[in-house]
Each structure stands twice: as C-alpha cells, then as structure tokens.
Amino acid sequence: DQQVKQNSPSLSVQEGRISILNCDYTNSMFDYFLWYKKYPAEGPTFLISISSIKDKNEDGRFTVFLNKSAKHLSLHIVPSQPGDSAVYFCAASVRGDMRFGAGTRLTVKP
Amino acid sequence: NAGVTQTPKFQVLKTGQSMTLQCAQDMNHNSMYWYRQDPGMGLRLIYYSASEGTTDKGEVPNGYNVSRLNKREFSLRLESAAPSQTSVYFCASSELGPPLALHFGNGTRLTVT
Numbered sequence: 256d257q258q259v260k261q262n263s264p265s266l267s268v269q270e271g272r273i274s275i276l277n278c279d280y281t282n283s284m285f286d287y288f289l290w291y292k293k294y295p296a297e298g299p300t301f302l303i304s305i306s307s308i309k310d311k312n313e314d315g316r317f318t319v320f321l322n323k324s325a326k327h328l329s330l331h332i333v334p335s336q337p338g339d340s341a342v343y344f345c346a347a348s349v350r351g352d353m354r355f356g357a358g359t360r361l362t363v364k365p
Numbered sequence: 366n367a368g369v370t371q372t373p374k375f376q377v378l379k380t381g382q383s384m385t386l387q388c389a390q391d392m393n394h395n396s397m398y399w400y401r402q403d404p405g406m407g408l409r410l411i412y413y414s415a416s417e418g419t420t421d422k423g424e425v426p427n428g429y430n431v432s433r434l435n436k437r438e439f440s441l442r443l444e445s446a447a448p449s450q451t452s453v454y455f456c457a458s459s460e461l462g463p464p465l466a467l468h469f470g471n472g473t474r475l476t477v478t
Contacts, residue, residue, distance in 0.1 A: 259407070287465060298369070298455050298469025301409070344407060348465050352423065353398070355408035 258282045261348050261356035270319030271362055274332040276359050280325065285347035285354075288321060290330045293342045293358070302331070302343075333364045367391055371470035372455050378477045384439040386473050388456030396459045397439035398423075398467065399431060399453040408455065414439055417456045444469040 260279045268274045276290075286307045291299035305312040305319045305328070312319050318331045332339055340363050345356040371388045390397065395416045400408040400423075410423030412431040421433050428450060430442045439458075443450060453474050457467040 261407075264405075289466065290466075296366060296471065298471050299467075300469070301466040303470070346408075349473075351469065352413070352421075353410065353465060354424065355400075357405055357407040 257354075257357075259286075259345055259354045259356040261345055263357050263359050265360045265362070267362045267364065268335050270337055271334045274330075274331075274335045274339065274361055274363065276330045276343050276345070276361065277339060278328045278330075278356055279326060280328075280347050282347070282354075283323075283326070284349045287348045288319070288328050289348070289353075290317075291345045291346060291355075292339075293344060299344055303354070307343065311326040332361075335361075337363050337364050337365050369456055369468050369470035371454075371459055371473050374471070375433045375474050378443075378475065380447060380477060382446050383442070384445050384446065385443075386454055386456070386475075387438070389408070389438045390456075390458040390468070391437065392458060392468060393436070394458035394460050394468070395436070396465070398425065398431065398457040398459075399429075399439070399441045400457065401425065402451050402455060402472075410439065411454075446475075448477045449474060451477045457465060462474060 289304040290302040293299040321328045342358045344358045369390045398413040399411040414420045414433040422440045422474045453472045457469045
C-alpha cells in the first residue's frame with residue numbers, strides 16, 4: 256500500500272508564476288519529509304526537507320509546507336523557471352526507511 | 366567526486382538468468398539503499414543498509430538479495446530474473462541521521478524478457 260501519494264501526475268505553469276506541488280501521506284510515524292527533483296536519465300537529487308515538528312521550511316525559491324493534522328505537504332516554487340521543469344518526488348522517512356510518491360511532472364513554459 | 370556510481374547502465378536478461386547490480390559511493394556515507402522505479406509507482410525501497418554489516422528489507426524485497434561488501438559498496442543480486450523485475454534500479458547513499466537526504470546514482474535500466 257502506498258503510504259505517500261502524489262495525486263497529480265503532471266502540472267504546467269507559466270514562467271515567473273508559482274508552482275505548487277502536493278503530497279499526502281498516511282503513516283503518522285514519518286518524522287522527516289523531503290522533496291527530490293529528477294531530470295531524464297539521471298538519479299533524483301535532493302531539494303529540500305522538513306522535520307515533522309515544523310510547519311514550514313524555506314530555501315531560496317523553494318518552500319515546503321507541512322500540515323500534520325491533514326497529513327499533507329506541499330512544495331512551492333516562486334518564481335518558476337524553465338530549468339525547474341522536471342519530475343518532483345515527495346518522500347517521507349521513519350528510522351531509515353524512506354518511502355516515495357509516484358512523482359509529479361512539472362513543466363514551466365517560457 | 367564521482368558520488369554514487371552504478372554499473373551497468375543497461376542490461377537485458379532472459380527469464381531465469383541471474384545478475385548482480387553494483388553500486389559504490391565515495392562520500393564516506395554510512396547508509397546505502399536500493400530502489401526500483403516503475404511508471405506510476407514512484408521509487409520503491411527494495412533493501413537498505415543503515416551501516417556496514419547490516420541490511421534490512423524494504424517495501425519490495427522478494428526476488429532480491431543484497432550484500433554490503435564494505436562501507437563503499439552495496440550490491441543487489443537477482444538470482445532468477447522475472448519479467449516483473451523489469452525496471453530502473455537506483456542505488457543511493459546517505460549519512461546517518463535525519464534528514465536522510467539521499468544521494469542517488471544515475472540508475473540501471475534492466476529489461477527481463
């Protein structure tokens with residue numbers, strides 16, 4: 256059973272606008288949540304993380320929000336750039352066991 | 366720095382054949398992982414090794430075995446390949462402790478016919 260779900264397979268936004276990628280999880284024991292970015296023919300690369308004791312973490316254009324009561328997290332990219340076009344994976348971990356969502360393909364149009 | 370290196374990049378096997386996927390990291394990380402990526406399924410954890418000398422099953426371990434040869438190397442073995450094991454396999458490593466940001470290799474694309 257998938258403990259981490261990304262319900263939107265794809266998202267298209269205009270350059271300069273905000274991209275919002277969403278993720279839901281079912282296991283309340285997860286203690287860290289992460290976002291990874293993946294380009295074709297490469298492995299995923301770590302983008303940003305958040306501890307379960309926080310509700311927001313910001314790093315430059317990227318902000319992750321965590322709503323524990325709703326078991327929901329989101330990644331905001333502002334402003335979006337064409338180079339942000341990639342597949343974004345949400346992940347959640349507990350004691351070394353990291354589970355991933357199915358990914359959302361983001362396309363940023365110039 | 367090479368980071369995480371996986372070999373081979375591509376492999377085609379016939380059903381029933383065996384093979385070992387190799388992974389090595391040069392970042393002195395303690396933990397290493399094997400994932401498989403299938404369309405619509407994301408990345409699923411096969412096995413992980415939290416530290417040298419230990420291995421644990423992940424979400425989808427059936428049909429696979431692993432060996433943590435030393436701190437640098439973590440191999441994944443398919444004893445009798447099946448078409449359901451057609452996938453892209455990623456090895457990753459991380460330092461101990463949260464947030465467990467994984468460093469991935471570029472993957473091995475395996476096809477079992």
